[in-house]
């Protein structure tokens with residue numbers, strides 16, 4: 001039997017498989033943040049972005065385009081295959097790139113740079129695959145494209161192996177999850193040590209400088225980080241070390257509420273409702289400054305914040321960077 | 327063959343969006359969620375042995391699902407030994423036909439709440455075949471009158487506020503029923519009382535079945551099940567085979583864990599029924615149909631369950647106790663209620679939809695609206711790995727492997 005899945009799934013899975021990125025962004029775009037650092041391509045520790053923070057500003061414009069098309073319409077069903085829809089709707093990386101606000105682009109692109117600087121500040125040395133870096137394929141796993149993923153990950157692993165690294169540090173918990181639990185099942189002899197940005201910072205948290213924050217902060221535990229990877233106390237320890245006043249929301253740690261992000265591309269409105277409920281739940285802690293440690297949480301919570309809401313939503317990386325600048 | 331799921335996804339997304347804007351659903355679920363969380367944490371504190379007991383029950387369930395054929399045979403033997411009649415229904419259609427065969431036409435039937443009944447569309451089928459059927463659970467009764475489907479497995483009419491109840495009751499009873507909950511309960515009580523004692527047949531489900539004794543354990547709070555299964559001359563139990571456990575002791579453990587996670591310290595009533603009513607008070611001659619039913623039937627329904635039991639990746643889904651806990655913790659369910667479901671609801675419901683009630687095409691949109699966030703697993707007394715199963719179903723859907 002053959003199944004016709006919603007178009008957006010075709011687009012994303014094909015993009016990953018053919019272009020190594022869910023939105024077909026170019027390697028040079030994805031790696032542009034690293035220009036000023038001149039990172040080596042080989043080393044013991046591989047800095048892995050997977051392009052996930054970099055693509056955040058484009059997700060919303062993709063979703064907007066998709067939801068404006070009536071997927072049930074005749075015209076729509078005539079446009080078979082992802083290539084077609086890419087051409088006929090003008091839904092291509094260039095176009096989307098142009099439609100995105102420069103300030104969003106700068107913000108999300110700089111998250112990687114900030115992460116690298118924080119780790120350097122703590123004395124970590126690492127390499128980066130630059131233009132060659134490929135997306136982990138986490139969405140193929142999430143969305144059920146596992147057979148395609150089996151082939152795809154071989155390419156990813158080749159790039160990783162070229163670096164000669166023994167350890168990968170992932171900015172996104174989704175990448176860490178698939179490297180840790182899925183890759184070993186798909187790739188023979190995949191035995192690299194997988195750590196997250198949070199792990200590395202936590203190990204050297206004593207060296208962190210104090211951060212002047214205007215008020216208390218509250219942690220939005222990412223589902224993957226808290227439940228699959230079991231990382232939640234580490235976030236609190238880190239924040240305590242930088243002298244932040246951490247408030248807790250009623251649902252936290254392994255009981256955390258999902259940001260709604262995972263269904264954003266198929267059910268954008270609903271995802272939005274879930275995101276804004278989570279923002280409100282987090283604010284019940286008494287803190288208006290929300291910190292998370294996952295690109296999709298960051299984007300979903302930003303999307304869930306209602307206009308004019310005074311809440312600040314940041315990635316832990318952005319928050320810690322304030323300290324490393326000082 | 328090509329299955330085009332695109333339209334289904336669009337229709338479903340619209341339905342979810344509408345539900346998420348429904349203020350009745352929003353208010354009701356918000357209230358229900360906070361009361362669920364409070365009562366459960368309170369009762370777990372009061373009965374701290376419960377999580378450990380839940381772990382033991384996981385073992386009982388694992389063992390039972392691995393020995394399903396054997397348990398089924400024992401269960402049927404026990405029912406017969408107790409002077410009941412036991413039937414096995416392979417699928418949906420067989421289950422309905424067996425029930426109809428026992429009931430016949432032109433009868434009055436009173437029914438307790440059962441998810442299996444929903445799965446089979448039992449009431450509708452019996453009605454189509456010329457019977458008068460009454461849902462006796464208050465929530466189900468309201469939905470019967472409103473011609474709606476349940477929005478929650480335990481509180482089916484959770485989304486209907488008292489004003490709307492008054493409206494539908496006034497119309498049905500042909501008199502002004504005020505939007506006052508006590509009054510609303512009272513009119514139904516009076517109406518159904520008459521039905522219990524004139525009905526020909528009472529139908530119920532069961533929460534657990536102990537196969538050694540043939541004891542059917544039915545948990546309830548309203549007292550409607552007592553009446554529906556005690557007053558009419560015939561009692562039919564329709565139960566899914568996933569409810570079978572080896573011993574009476576096991577059944578008690580399962581029952582306690584079920585009601586505890588369904589937010590009860592102890593439920594109003596626990597019915598244990600194992601056969602027709604009987605007496606030996608006159609000359610020690612056993613005579614059936616003393617005060618309760620003279621005839622007792624049990625229909626064990628498979629309808630996809632044994633397929634599930636055979637699959638390593640899915641058999642754990644059969645451990646579900648229907649406590650409802652996961653739904654209260656599900657971020658999608660919290661804003662859409664039963665719209666995130668077909669007959670069965672929430673993430674676990676998507677799995678059951680695929681195998682038991684609806685099939686893979688009906689399940690597909692549900693499967694993709696699950697966040698796979700994993701909070702249900704934290705809540706679930708059976709620690710059912712719903713996100714992993716959802717992942718597996720997605721793969722089958724994408725590659726048409728079903």
Ligand code: SF4
Pocket residue numbers: 587645646647648649650651652653674705706707708709710
């Ligand atoms: S899946 Fe678990 S939590 Fe949900 S209803 Fe079943 S037993 Fe209860």
